Amino acid sequence: MRTSEADLERMSLSRLLAVAGHVVAMRWQRLMGSYGLTPHGLAVLASLERGSALTQRELAKRCGIAPSTLNHTVDHLERSGWIERRRDASDRRLVRLALTETGRRQLKQAEDAAGSQMEPMLDHLRPADERIVRGFLLATVLRFQTMDDEDASGDPARADRF
Structure with a gap:
């Protein structure tokens, strides 16, 4: 069911951001x-392209993916032949993932x-607006990532923030 423009205009900014994120994520x-990928799969491939072979733990942290979700994603990507598992040369107990x-x-x-x-769908933004939106989204992502890191650290002073 589509949300009317009037309903969208009445939403709080945080709710509207969540709705926009959901709509874009679905697309x-x-x-x-x-292409046989999930958004998590795309994140894994892109992360492995940017660096050396990573352990699943390193990859989960870099991609912001729960380890249990990453296991399923890695299995699919390996079966598809897009990544491979390799034993670490200096510590055979470690398994590294490589593109x-x-x-x-x-x-x-x-x-x-x-x-x-996807990019042509954003052609309604003027260049000046794109810089503003990009700045807002970047700041928002970084702020939420920092808050998530603080929550994960177990700092009780941060627990009642919401």
């Missing part, structure tokens, strides 16, 4: 699904599709 999910060449190609296709199908 991303459909697009990535057409395969096939995974690199899959990531490029998905990112190209996002650029050609």
